[in-house]
Amino acid sequence: MAVVQTKPSSTKVTGEELKPVLKQAGLKLAESVVQDFSLLLTNFEAAVDSLPDDREVQPRPDLEKYPRTDIHIPEDNEFGAWASKVTAKCTAPKSNLLAGRTVALKDNVALAGVRCTNGTAMVEWVPEVDATIATRIMDAGAVITGKAACENACMEVISSTSVTGPVHNPYAKGYSAGGSSSGSGRLVATGSVDLAIGCDQGGSVRIPAAACGIVGLKPTLGLVPYTGILGMDATIDHAGPMTKTVRDCALLLEVIAGPDGWDDRQPPVELWDRQPDFVRNVDAVAELPRNSMLDGVRVGVLVEGFQIPGQDQNVAASVRAAAERLSELGATVSSISVPKHIEAAIAWGCSVPASGPRGALLADSIGRKELEFTDRCDLVGDKLTQAQFDALGPGASYMYLAYLWAQKRYGPKLHARCTNLFKAVGDDYDRAFKDCDVLITPTMPCPPGRLAVAGYTDEPLKFMAMTATLLANTSPFNSTGHPAISLPVGFSPASEDPNVKLPVGMQIIGRKYGDTDCLKVAAAWERAFDWKTS
Incomplete structure (x- = not known):
């Protein structure tokens, strides 16, 4: 050269x-x-x-067309759920799909002029661009009313590590709202916003959705552009809707889905026939007679999804009962075994520390064609300073140390080995889908736990033990790219106090680009049954 x-x-x-x-x-x-x-x-x-200056080609917003006002850090942050408040909208929307609706963005999603903490004090950054999905939301007539708190560097699943403070479960103060999209989950559950965006690398949409009793979808990898969002690893980064109802989930997905020309995880624009019609399919199910809404649909209850170490039997019973009730709607329900499901979670736990911190913490995401935050690169070096490391939560600290260890001990081989294993795992799920249309597992193996005191910053082992099982059923599908939705189906007693009742989520997994199947099954169950009395 x-x-x-x-x-x-x-x-x-x-x-x-x-x-x-x-x-x-x-x-x-x-x-x-x-x-x-x-x-x-x-x-x-x-x-x-x-x-030339790369800022000239960045998707900077037209602030006359997309004005934003009243940017501030709220004194009342809704029990930790708000990171920042703003009023951002489009003066000439392209559609009215979300007219009059309010939306919160997870605080790793760029909105120009509004601080983006990513849940951590590691760097202070105010982006100059809007994420693609933020623009699409405003173009659909919605008003973005703020940034929802997220866990420290988006590397925690218990809502006690955000730089803006702990986020309390909407059903029990002092209990976790899940993570890392913790604020998004609580804000939707309490009605503080109509809709929210979460981001998911191992379960960070679905876990808070389950913990807060709302609907949360991790779409098929690449269906929704990740442009303008702080990520961890392009192979597992997903952004998705968090909503009160399945129809709202389909509606928000319809608004944000489709290629944008920046994100190379997506099919080229020329190969995208038309914008997906998720809402029409959900509405079609709701119009059918109750006992035939799911005629011909084969539901597979994933055996290994109920064999997670630390599985709470009340949660397992609630999800099994909810899955069985799908037969009342015309579906056939049977058990399906995918032995590699357990291996997938272990491989995820090895792969992410081996490579994730490079992009997530060091702003080094080479190897992909996507929008890069060059201004944020100036805030991070090729390694963390002591002050930056000290600003991390227990989970993010562990991730960075495991990254340093893996690079020293294994070099690139560990991540490469895991990547090969994920192909085999994905193939096993695909084989299972020859015998069923969707798979069912609990979203979380156990109810949300108590919030960790001060994040257990002085007791990382204790903190990490609390999170060990929570990713087991969700993380495999980040690595394989299959869509998965969490639907509330009941309550379970808290492990620490049987008098406290907390939501239970059922995870519905589909074939790649089978997001519609997940939505239809979830919509049928939601229409037929009341999760709060089931």
Whole structure:
């Protein structure tokens, strides 16, 4: 590869500057070629100097068309659920699909001019761009009323680590609202907003949806563009709707789905026939007679999904009963075994620390064609400072240390090994879908626990033990890309206090791009049964 010098460089690289770089890398160059390579690097610097400003090609919002006002940090943050408040809308919406509706964005979603904490004090950042889905929401007539609190660096599933404070369960103060989209879950459950966006790398939409008694969908990988959202790893990053009802979930999905030309996880625009019609399919189910809403639908109750260590039997019984009731709606319900389901969660737990912190914490997400936050790159180096590390919660601290350990001990091999295993796991799920149309598991194996005191920052082992089982049924489908929705189906006594009743979520998993199947089954159950009395 040759470097073409377009103009004289403002930086001249000398041999004396190159030698320490070589030494740090454990390399040597013959003295006879040091000068040649120094000149080549000088030319490289000239090429860098000649690059145009990338801000000119970033999707910066037209603030006259998409004005935002009243940006502030609220004194009353709804028991921890709000990170920031704003009023953002479109003056000339393209549709009225969400007219009059209010929406909260998880606080890792960029909205220009509004701080984006990502749940942590590690960096202070105010984005200059809007996420694609934020623009689409405003274009549909909705008003974005704020940013919902999320867990520290989006690496926790118990709602006690956000820089903005703990988020309390809407059904029991002092209990977890799930995570990492904790604020989104609570705000929808309490009616503080009509709709919310969550993001999900291992269960961060579905777990808070289950904990808060709402609907939460992790779409098929790539169905919804992740452009303009802080992620962890492009292979597991998903953004999805969190809503009170399945129809609202379908409606919000319809607004935000479809390629945007930035996110390479998505099919090219030319291959996208038309915008998916999720609402029409949900409405069609609701119009059918109760006992035939799911005629011909084969439901597989995933055996391994009920064999998670720490499985609460009240939760298991509630989900089994809810799944069996689908037969009253015309579905056939049977048991399905996918032994690799247990292996998938273990592989996720090895893969994410091996690579995730590189993008999530160090802003280094090379290898994908997607919008990069170059201004945020200036706030993070090639490693965390002590102050940045100290700003992390227990889960994020563990992730970073495991990343350093894995890089030292395994290099790229561990992540590569897990990636190969995920292909085999995904194939096993696909084989299961030859015998069923959807799979069923509990979303969370146990009810939400008590909020950790001060995040257990001085007791990371105790904190991590509380989270160990919560991702077991959700994380596999981030790695394989299958869609999965959490639907509230009942209540379970809290493990710590049988007098406290907390929501139970049933997870419905579909084939890739079978999001409609998940929505139809969820809509039928929701229409036929009252989850609060089931």
